[in-house]
Amino acid sequence: MQTITLEFENEKEVRDEAERLWRKVGITGEMGIRPVGNGHWRLELNSERELKPNVVEKLKGKIIED
Numbered sequence: 001m002q003t004i005t006l007e008f009e010n011e012k013e014v015r016d017e018a019e020r021l022w023r024k025v026g027i028t029g030e031m032g033i034r035p036v037g038n039g040h041w042r043l044e045l046n047s048e049r050e051l052k053p054n055v056v057e058k059l060k061g062k063i064i065e066d
Contacts, residue, residue, distance in 0.1 A: 001029070002050050006043045006061035007036065014041040017060045021045065025055060 008014040014033055021027045029048040036042050043061065 002045075002047045004045045004047070004051070004056070004059070005064040006045070006059060007064050008041045008043065008061045010039060011035075011041050013060065014043050018043055027051075 006014075006017070008017065011033075018031050018033060022031070027045065027047050030046045032042075032044040034042055034044075042064070
């Protein structure tokens with residue numbers, strides 16, 4: 001299992017990236033979307049399998065280290 005948290009400037013960007021990951025990349029696991037203030041949004045991704053490095057490099061949004 002791999003967990004990644006991404007931050008986005010607005011709700012449309014985070015929802016578009018979640019949709020891309022689900023449909024085009026084929027991510028399996030859980031995703032959560034929530035507002036964090038100042039108009040920013042977070043996508044919390046818990047993938048059932050490790051993502052390939054090239055997929056991680058192409059993620060939109062800012063990776064948040066917890």
